[in-house]
Amino acid sequence: MTRKTFEHLLLKQHPTRMGAMVLARTPQGLYGVWFVGQKHFPTALGGTEAPNDALLCEAAAQIDTYLAGTRRAFDLPLDLTRGTAFQRAVWQALQSIACGQTLSYGALAVQLGQPQAVRAVAAAVGRNPLSLVVPCHRVLGVDGSLTGYAGGLERKRALLQLEQHHD
Known part of the structure; x- marks a missing residue:
């Protein structure tokens, strides 16, 4: 994507207990949630x-309650128009993995037919532009091992542990 593609974004910097994040939105919805410095940032x-934008503030509040262990799912309008059709299908499928559940990359590929x-599924998962909100951290290796997470394996481990302790 060219820089011109991003000119319409509204941005918010958001500190979290897992590190600083950048949130981005388009008129259609939340477009990006990245840990600063993560792979593919x-x-x-x-x-x-736009630190006071209503959608970005709501996204930040929902991220905070999720990380505090009091939110299990996000309720935000999403703009998943970037990426290839295949990537978008993978990102849509990620949203069906419930909090506290995991799925292997192979099982996700089967689910997608x-x-x-x-x-290719693993590569698309790794390019997910909406960390936390589209739960790519819930995808594991076939043997249950922690593999690949753009935000780092320590964050992936912490997120999965957090979800195991949600009320």
Whole structure:
């Protein structure tokens, strides 16, 4: 994507107990939630800082309650228009994994009707632009091992542990 693509974004910096995050939105909805410095963090985000934008403030509040262990799901309008059709299908499928549950990359590929596409599914999961909100951290290796998380494996482990202790 070119820098021009990002000019319409509204941005908010948000500190969390797991590290600083950047939230981005378009007129259609929440477009990005990244840990600062994570793998695939967009380095050329254009846009306008909007620390008081209603949707970005609501997203920040929901992230805070999720990380505090009092929220199990996010209720936000999402803009999943970026990425390929395949990536968008994977990101949609991630939203069906309930809090406290996990799924393997292979099982996700089967769910998508593409059992031979495990590596492509894993790559799409890794490119998820909406960390936490679209729960890519709930996808594990076939043996249950923690593999790949753009925000780092320590965060992935902490998020999964947090979800095991949700009320």
